[in-house]
């Protein structure tokens with residue numbers, strides 16, 4: 227069956243025809259029959275170079291053989307126990323070893339679950355009510371973080387979804403990214419803030435990169451006001467390097483959330499941080515958190531295989547960097563936009579200057595992006611279907627793929 231017909235049926239059976247909103251490409255999304263390396267093969271017989279990589283997790287590419295071998299080996303031993311397994315301390319040791327600020331970690335099943343628990347934990351630890359997030363930052367699909375952007379630093383949060391209580395998001399305040407003064411002002415005015423949650427490099431409207439010293443200033447300001455700093459590294463963890471943004475920029479958050487890459491393509495999330503904070507998580511403390519699928523052996527084994535592979539191939543990040551640099555060198559500011567990249571995260575913004583925050587991202591020419599994306603698709607390139615999503619490269623993108631990408635960018639821009 228072809229994509230158009232599959233989508234017609236899906237729309238009768240599932241809201242919007244999809245399992246997650248961003249996938250509802252107009253007029254209908256392509257359906258993937260299988261995937262390998264850097265390529266997606268659609269049910270319509272098309273082969274695409276994938277620059278979405280499932281929105282970040284697949285740093286080794288689709289169906290990567292070391293991960294496949296690990297999953298296959300685990301299958302014979304069962305895939306869900308409801309008891310602890312030796313994989314848990316093994317993976318916890320790996321992750322805490324890679325993140326100097328994480329003494330302990332709790333495994334969960336998604337990034338959303340990780341940020342939800344980290345926020346609860348910050349409130350439980352500090353006894354304070356409010357949280358601050360960065361405008362345009364994405365931390366998953368739970369109530370506390372579904373706040374409309376643009377409401378300004380001093381006003382109360384307004385729900386960005388029906389069904390979210392205004393009374394709840396009133397406790398979520400927002401500040402602009404790359405604006406330490408706004409954060410300082412906000413925290414001097416409000417003394418009931420438990421935590422600031424921030425994507426150290428904004429991945430869900432970006433990449434939007436931190437200006438020099440921004441993250442350090444954020445650390446100093448939150449510290450001075452006794453506010454916990456939560457780095458949401460669900461995208462940047464193991465994407466920017468071993469240890470993610472906190473190691474790259476040398477900033478120590480109090481809590482960290484991880485997901486995406488650490489599951490090797492299977493569902494996962496994790497949160498961790500300082501021992502005295504993590505000690506409050508149930509059953510060792512009063513902050514409740516639990517999950518049937520938490521620490522499930524398949525996700526852990528796929529995650530361990532991925533992280534071990536990255537450790538065993540230390541040139542990986544430099545190689546990925548070289549590939550995105552090659553694209554930048556040809557594309558640059560062609561057609562009046564701006565090409566932004568950091569390691570294997572990149573995007574062409576339809577805006578003359580690289581955006582520094584959410585307001586500036588909103589100035590991009592969305593209509594132009596739409597036309598560009600369709601042209602790229604016609605040339606066999608799958609870009610995430612929104613101007614606001616980061617594009618990703620993987621280890622499996624060959625030099626030939628990069629040459630094809632560069633040629634397609636040149637023609638389509």
Ligand SMILES: *Cc1c(COP(=O)(O)O)cnc(C)c1O
Nearest residue numbers: 336337338364365366458460461
């Ligand atoms: C993807 C993402 C999440 C949510 O993770 P899910 O596994 O989709 O629930 C949270 N924070 C950031 C920064 C993300 O990119």
